[in-house]
Amino acid sequence: MIYKTDMKRWLDLVLSIIGLLLFLPIILIIMILIKLDSQGPVYFKQRRIGKNKKEFYILKFRTMRIDTPHDIPTNLLLNPDKYITRVGRFLRKSSLDEFPQIINILKGEMSIVGPRPALWNQYDLLEERDKYGANEVTPGLTGWAQINGRDELPIDVKAKLDGEYVKNISFAFDFKVFFFTIAKVLTSNGVKEGRSHSKSL
Template identity: 40%
Template sequence: MSKRLFDFTLASLALILLGVPMLLIGLAVRLNSPGPALYWSLRVGRQGKPFLMPKFRSMRVGTPTVATHLLPDPESHVTPLGRWLRRTSLDELPQLWCIVRGDMSLVGPRPALCNQQTLHAMRETSGVHALAPGLTGWAQVHGRDDLDDAEKAAYDAEYLRTHCLVLDLRILCRTALLVLRGEGIRH
C-alpha cells in the first residue's frame, strides 16, 4: 500500500469516527473564550510550499504568531480549555483534513511556522523538505516540545533516510502512548 493511500484511508476513517467529538470540541472552544473554534496557521509544507494548517484554538485571540516557547509569558495566552486540548493533543485533530487533502501525512516532520527560519534552513540542507509534513513524526516521539531545532532537524533527517510503512506504524503507536501519558508536551 502506498503511503498516500494509507494516509488518506486512515485520516478519512478518523474524520468519520471523530466527527461528532470534533464538533463538540469546536463548540466548547467557542463557549470557552471569544473567537473562532479553529486557528489557521501558515506552515511550511513539502518542497517549502506554504499551506494553511488548522488546529482547535487553544490560545487567546491576538496572541503573536510565533512558536509558543518564544512567547514572553506563554501561560497568559493559553485559554483554560486550551491547556487541556494541548495536554491531550486534541487541538491537532483538525489536521486530519490536511492529510485527506494531501498537504500533510500521518507521519513526517512536524510542519513548522513560516517564521522558524533556522529550522527551515536545517531541514533544507538535509533534504527533509522533500517529505510531506506529518501529524506526528520521528522527532515527536523522541522529545516533541523538549527538542531544540537542531535535534528536531537531525531526527527529521534520520526519518528521511529510513522511513517505511513499518516505521510509520511504529511512530503512530509510540505517539499514541506518549499522548496518553502526556509526555513531552509543553502546556
C-alpha cells in the same frame, strides 16, 4: 519505494476518513466547548512550510485568546498562561487541538507521519532540514522527532531526527512512530508551555 510514492498517500486518505467519521461526535463537542469558553473562531490557521518548502495553512482547534501574538511559537511567549483558554489547556495537553489537521491530510498538504511542518519564519530549522532532505517530503501530524523529545530538542538534533525519518520511510517505521505517538500523548512527555513550558509545533 512503492510505499513512499503511492501506498503512503492512500493509507493517509483511508485512515483520515475513518478517523473523521469515528471522532466526529467528539469534534462537534469540542467545537461547541470552544465557542462557549471564549470569543473567537473555532479554528486557528497558521502559515507553515510543506513539501518542497511550499507554504500552506495548518488547521488546529483554537486554544488561545484572539489577542495572542501570531506566528510566534508558544515556547517564545513570555507568559503563555495568560493567553491559553480553559478549554485550550485541556486540548493542548491531550493533543486534541491537532484534530483539524485531518483536513490538511485529506488535501494532501500533510501526511499522518512525517517531519512536523515548520513555521514559515523558522529559518534555522528549515536550513538544518535542508542538510537531510527533510524539506522534500510531506510533513506529518506526528514524526520521529516528536517521539524522541518533542519541544525539548535543539534545532540541530530535531533536524537530524527528521533526516533519519526521511532515510527510513516505510510502512513498518510509520507504524512504529504512530504507536509511540499514542504513548507520548497519553503521558504528555516532551510537552512544554512558554519559555520554561511550551507546546510542540
